[in-house]
Every structure is written in C-alpha cells, then in structure tokens.
Amino acid sequence: MTGPAVPFSRDDALTVAASRCLRNGQVCFVGIGLPSTAANLARRTHAPDLVLVYESGTLGSKPTRLPLSIGDGELADTADSVISVPEVFNYWLQPGRVDVGFLGGAQVDRFANINSTVIGDYAAPKVRLPGAGGAPEIAASCREVVIMLRQTPRAFVERVDFVSSVGFGAGAGDRERLGLRGAGPQTVVTDHCIMRPDPETCELMLTALQPGVSLDDAVAAAGWALRVADQVETLTPPDGDELAALRALQATVAAPSGHAA
C-alpha cells in the first residue's frame, strides 16, 4: 500500500478487491472472465502459491498470460496435471477439496443466488443466457464461494429469475436442508462495494465500500433495499504494485490473437 496514488477504473477496483479475497496456498476453482483475471492477479501479487483449478481439467495451472477460454492451451501447458472433465468434477470438486469457488453471473439476488440461465420466463425467455455450466456444483461444493459482478439494479435483484446456482436459497438453513456442503458465498465483490451474508439470516449486507463510492450510490445500485452493516469500512485503493501486475496481465491477452476486432 505504498507509493503515490495511481488512477484506476471501477473494473480495476473490482478485480483487485476480488483478488484480495484469495489467500496464498488456497485451492481455487476459477471461471473464465473476471474471476480468472482476479485469480491470476492474486498469483502475481500476494498469493504466488495459489492453486488454480479450471473445469477443463487443469490442476495447478500457472498461466503466463490470461487465458481467453476455459480450455486455453496455456492452462494445460502450465498445469501440474491435466485430467478428464468427469474427473475434475467427481474426484476434485465434489468431495470438497477446493477451498474457493470464484463465480460470476448475470444476476445475483438478496440471498446470493446466481442466475446465469435466462432473463424472463424459462419457456419464453426475454434473454437466453449461456446457462449454468459448472457453477451449480462449484457453488455447492467449494468450501466457500466468492462472487464478483459489476453492480447495477438489473444485475442485483430481489429474487433472481432463475436459480442456476444456489447461494443461500430462501435464507438461513436452506443450504443445510439441501445438503450443500460448502459454506456458500461468503463474499460478493462488486465495483461499488463488498457484501457479506448476515450470519443470522444469510441476507447479503453491505460491509465495505469501494474507494470513491458513496454509501448512497452503492445502495442505489442494488435492486432491493440493500441492508448496511453497522460498521462499513472503505477498501484500500488498488496500490501501484497491484495495478502494475493487472496491466501486465491484461497486456498478455491481445497478443496471441492477430486481430482482436
């Protein structure tokens, strides 16, 4: 946290805050996109021994550039082991060997349930999204889950249109009732704030603000009456090292594809 302030975007703040959720030595199941950027940033800053597991079957990947897809050859080339997709889900994810599941989505609701399936009615959708992919079992089986998503009232809703992956269902006790073994989404990181589940009710509460974001703005950017914790801290801004590492990571993406269009 030393050095002069460096300019950063909202996405930078989101990515850096998410990367800080990962501790060195943890095993992290990584989705592609922002979660992958945040996890790889953590590996290049405070968590060099973070173990990255991708659902394509790479255990312990140490990519030198940001993978563009879950099946990027870089992930296989740098992995401790490449295994089959059934094995990654059955032998590694399902028994609870993974510490942190890192997920995004299209919608997140008050109880941290995730929708990545459909906006509107399932049978006659307004927007058909790609679908759940690996997320339902990642959300169920990892010891804990970190959700990261840009915050708008359309993305953060009272009740998701479709529960693709369970956070806390309808509230306290639901995970236990459903037999979901992990602790669920303990942290939701947005470009406005950090939310954590109320230990009693499991409802998401704003617990920290991104630097430069007001409490009113952060609450207004949720589609429900977002509760605010008694103590709200403001996150330390991304420091120079973090931003330099992030820029270096981002710079690796454009290179391999000749014309990025």
Added chain:
Amino acid sequence: MTGPAVPFSRDDALTVAASRCLRNGQVCFVGIGLPSTAANLARRTHAPDLVLVYESGTLGSKPTRLPLSIGDGELADTADSVISVPEVFNYWLQPGRVDVGFLGGAQVDRFANINSTVIGDYAAPKVRLPGAGGAPEIAASCREVVIMLRQTPRAFVERVDFVSSVGFGAGAGDRERLGLRGAGPQTVVTDHCIMRPDPETCELMLTALQPGVSLDDAVAAAGWALRVADQVETLTPPDGDELAALRALQATVAAPSGHAA
C-alpha cells in the same frame, strides 16, 4: 497341422486347445496363469492381432515374454494404453466391449459356474482360496467366456461349494433372469476334453476329446455324470508350430527371475 508328430504333455494340449478358441482380431480379457499363456500363444500363432486386455489396466498389451503377474511391467511397456483399474472395469469390461473372457478357477460345475473362493463352508472353510478377483464381472460382461482348467473329479463337481462367477446358474434362463449380458461360458477346455453347454438346458456336455484320451477316462474325470454329445470329435494334436511357439513362450518366464525356485 503339418510335420512329424512332436511329443506334448496334457498341459500342452490344454493350452493349445484353449489358444485355438481365440480368433484373430478379437478382444480378450486375460487372467494370469494358464489363460495368459494360451492367449499369448494364440497371438504368436494364428491370431497375431488378438487384443489382450489385463485387469491391471493395460489395453492392447503385446508382451514379448510371458507376464508373471497381472501387473507385470512388460504389460504396461507394450500396451496401446495404460488406464486405471476403475476405468478398465467400468469403461471397457462392463459395457460389453470385450469379446472373450478367459478364466480359470478351482472348481467348475455342471452349469459352468466357477468357484475361486473357498472349499467347504464359507464361514469355516476347508481351504480358503484367493477369491473372485475380476472374474464375476468378466463372466457376466464378456460376449463369451472360455474356461480352462485341468480336469479332475475334485475340480469338476456337480455343484460348486461357492459360486464366485456365474456360468449358467441353475440352468437355462438364469443368465437372462440375472441380467447378465454376455453369452456365458461357451467353451470349457480341459486336459481331457472340451465341454460346451447344451443349447437347451445349458448343462455342460463333452463335445470333443483331447488326443489320446478315451471317452471313459474323460467322463470319469468329471465329478458328475458328464453327458456326452451325439457327435464327439477328437481334437487335432498340437502341431509343431504351436508347440515351438509354446516352448519359446515358456522359455521367457524363467529368465527375468534369477533363481526360479
């Protein structure tokens, strides 16, 4: 079948007769011991493209010497692919991809059931045998089974003391009732004769005699009143090529272990 007669033992006749049951290009699940010798003999004589599968997880092994155990390094070194033991049973044996299962045992009964578990009572055994190993599912799932065993009235019994692997159970219709997919033991090769199941009753019937064995001797060497088919042929004796290949195979065994005894 050319050349002058070459002397051969009862075991030679048994092994050669069993090897002749295998056709070129078939996929054969091989147990260690006599079945492995017979299968490797077939590969070196009339069935060079016989595919050998061993339960240790070697697909398409082409051993240059007789393996001494199911997990002989030679089987891995010469395999098309080495896979895990769960995979060999689940992905390769269980779905019925294997043409022929080649089994031995301590006892075989009138309906070709195999005992490799115990002589006497299970709870207070006279002789505790090694156990079923891979045989129950080999006997169930291979398209057909060949049993090979030296014939004595103690080994060929009316009813096995313990059904380790099902041949035809109590008779016709039992395999279907049990949901066993393969056709079961279509051939039992002994040092006295060949037995095949009666198409109606599934009871084993003597259908061919080993060369130099009388019908009376063969029937007397079974512990039940062995039925005899209307037509009984006498097997062609092992020819010079077969015996030469068998001797060459057997010669590979002693070599790797310094002192054989």
Added chain:
Amino acid sequence: MTNITTLAEAVAELVSDGDTIALEGFTHLIPVAAGHEIIRQHRRELTVVRMTPDVVYDQLIGAGCVAKMIFSWGGNPGVGSLHRFRDAVEHGWPRPLEIEEHSHAGMANRYAAGASGLPFAVLRGYRGTDLVAHTATIATVTCPFTGEELTAVPAINPDVSVIHAQQADRAGNVMMWGITGVQKEAVLAAHRALVTVEEIVDELHPRPGGVVLPSWALSHVAHVPGGAHPSYAQGYSTRDNAYYTAWDEISKDRDRFCEWIDTHVHAASAAGVGE
C-alpha cells in the same frame, strides 16, 4: 476395426436424420469440419449433445439441422452469446429448438454412465436450483447404505459421437493430448464414433497426457487437417480468436448468417478443409 475414410463418406455412413449426435470438445479439439459436413449433407431433426455448445452448434442450429439440444453451457467462449441459439430459443428461427439443460457435472456424469454401460449416474448436484423443475432428466436416488438422497441423471448414449484428435496410426488407433475434456467418455458412450485427425502417422508414440482410443472402439477415422478450426489442436494449430470475435457480428443477423453458411460451408467441400 476402424475404417479410415473421407469425412464425407464417414458422415454419410454414420449420421442420419433424427439421430442423437455429440460433437464433443472443450475449447480444444472441437470437430468443426465434421459439423460443417453434417450441414452440407442437409441432415435434419438432429438432437445435438454437448457440454459446451459453441460456434459450430450455433451454425448447425442456424442451418436448421437441429430439433433439440442437450447441453450445460451454450455460449461463444470469451465473446458472449450464441445468436443463432438465442434466435432459435427466443423466436423459433429457423425452427423451434427444444432444450434439455444440465450442469457440467451432470453432463460429464451422463457421458460417463453411458461409457460405463449403466443407465444412470449418481452425483451431488442440482440441489436447490431451478434446473430441477425444468429438466425432466434430473431425479433422485437413495443410498441403500446410508439413506442419503442424491441426484441421479440418465446415461447419454449418442447414436454418433464425433471428436477431433491430433493423430491416428494406419490401423486406426487414435491419440489426443492437451485438454481432452469429456471426449473419451463421449466416444465410449456412443453407438458409433467418428474421429477426425490432424495427421496419420506410422506409429503413435506415447506422450504425457496422451489419451489413446484403440481402433476397435471406433467406427471411422477421417484425415482432416485443420478440422478443429477455429478451435485448435495442441501441437498443430493455435486458436483463431478473431474468428470467434467475428462470429458475434456474422451471427447476429439472419441474412448475413445464411450468406456465411452458403459461402463457407455449402460452397466449400470437405476436401477444402485441408486434406
């Protein structure tokens, strides 16, 4: 034993209207050329299965080959939506698309059960999700030892599975390496299997991470260099990320899509892939 044939012959022989087919690949080794050949041969009423349907399934759907899709994640990886898939689901164009939607864990286990000759697989999955209410092929099963209730999904046994691999030998044994996804399971679960390969070699040399499929587990092998483009074949090609990006624009518009299919699929021949 395997039949080494041309792609056109293999598809003509193996794929019929109404079949359930799986063209598997996990970003790596996607059998795109085989998908184009299926479009060229005007197959219809297909049920297509894949964990991660991407551009080639978008093309099959837009070309009207597909009646139903069984899947767990349908998108353009790293880019966004599949517009032909969305158009079919949202507006029924060019025909309505029935969907059967699972999670990755469920799909992987469905293939594994299919490869194992079992009618179903057991997993910890789907509990609490809305997939349970919308997908008929999710059920429960009770452990006979502990009484615990678990999720069951039925085996997938495609009529035809198609994969792309790096090498085959002249006897038709196949080897792939790098990320090999669920391809072995897809092949072993299928009634018939086609493998397109980058290269036919005299001998397969074992490699780290290499997965070998013996010829006796396959129906046909076809020599189709570049057959995974725009995806990649590790050791032979790199991913054409620009193609995926460009597809977003091409596929947004029905006319532009149709023109693209006419030019790049129908007017092209299977041989044009590089044979």
Added chain:
Amino acid sequence: MTNITTLAEAVAELVSDGDTIALEGFTHLIPVAAGHEIIRQHRRELTVVRMTPDVVYDQLIGAGCVAKMIFSWGGNPGVGSLHRFRDAVEHGWPRPLEIEEHSHAGMANRYAAGASGLPFAVLRGYRGTDLVAHTATIATVTCPFTGEELTAVPAINPDVSVIHAQQADRAGNVMMWGITGVQKEAVLAAHRALVTVEEIVDELHPRPGGVVLPSWALSHVAHVPGGAHPSYAQGYSTRDNAYYTAWDEISKDRDRFCEWIDTHVHAASAAGVGE
C-alpha cells in the same frame, strides 16, 4: 501442503490402532516398506483394505496387526496361497480375521465412490454369485429412469491410504507411472494419505502415463528408495520374483514366519530400506 518426513514419523503420525488403512498397489508399486513400519510400530486392530492383498498383507496378518480385511483377491501372485491369511481364516491364528469380500469391479468402484465424496457406487456386478449372501456391503438400487435394478456398493474411505510412487518434488507433489491401478482413487478416498517415493527430484517432468497427485491432496511424503521391494517401481527396480516364491515356504510355518518377521522387520529399521 505436504509434509516430507521419514517413514517412521509419517506412520507414527498417521496410523493408529483400530484404523482402516489401505496399502494399495497392483503388483507394481506396492508400499511394502510402509507395511513393515506398521508392523514395527505394533499397530493393532487394523482393518486393512486392498483389492489384491499379497505378501505384505500376509505379513501384517501374521504379525497380528489385523482384525479385518476388505478385499477381492488375496493370493501370492504367480505362486499360490497366502498361508498367513489362510491360517487366520481357517484356524484363527494369531487371531481370528474378519473378512469382507468383494469383486475387483466392486472394490474399484468403492474406492472411486470414496474419492468422489459419494456414499455408494452403482455397477453391474455380483448378480447370481454367492458373494451377495455372504457380504453385507452388497445391495441393490433401482434406476429412477428405466426401473432397472443394479448393484450398489458403499464407498470406501480409509482413515489412511498408503501408496508407493517413483518421484516427488521438494514441494511434495508426487508422480507415478506404469501400472497405477487404483492408487489415485485410494489416496483421494482417504482421510489421510502417505506416499513413499523412490526419489525426490527438483522438478517433476510430465511423462507418458504419468499420474500426478498434487501436494495439497496428500498428508505426508517419505523418501523410501526400494520401498516397494519385492514388488517393483518401473524405471527404478524390477520385481524380485524369487522373494515371492521363497515366501511360500517361509509363510507355511508359523515359527519360521515369526523368525522371519523378527529378523527382517523388527530388527531392521525403516532407515535400512535405503534412505
């Protein structure tokens, strides 16, 4: 992360009286030295699990460490019977041995279920055999989609699994190759896992057929060159077939067996294996 320790420390820390332990290996890579260390440390009332219990389990049984054995084939491969096992089952010497007997397919699936965090596995197995009547851990389960009845076996989750591998790196990641049997499943099914290795290397280089177990899936790694003797470690040693043959005579006689254990196990130290 893994703890690289001596064999004696690892066994002392991981194995307690009454534990369920699996020393897996399929002819290849059998963790014999670890078995001897368990005998030396006088562990008692163990339940020992293995698909193919062979000489080292005969030694554990004869030494009185074992209350129960869960297995599918117990013999001296290529030689014949296990005389200490038979003596325990047939005559209760040195103590009665409870057995829980399965088939290979069942045991492999029990480990796989254990590794998968499931309470049971489904297979086509055992139907019509007398194992069903004598083994309580064989049940049936009905497919919720087809109504078909299949066999269910419960997961095995040993307190400790022990395997032998060729190499570990200094961080405790392990690699084995050649016939690797059910060892990955045995390790992943266990609450605690110990791997003895032939060599500690600076870096693991991927190999054809190589199976890597990352350090975070293991409890302890111990450097025990020759730790699989008389079985073998591909690339490091060959099988000592004469030992297996000689064991037949040694183990036939109770006194001779006891003398052998005193001389070759108790009087030897773990270090004597080659560290």
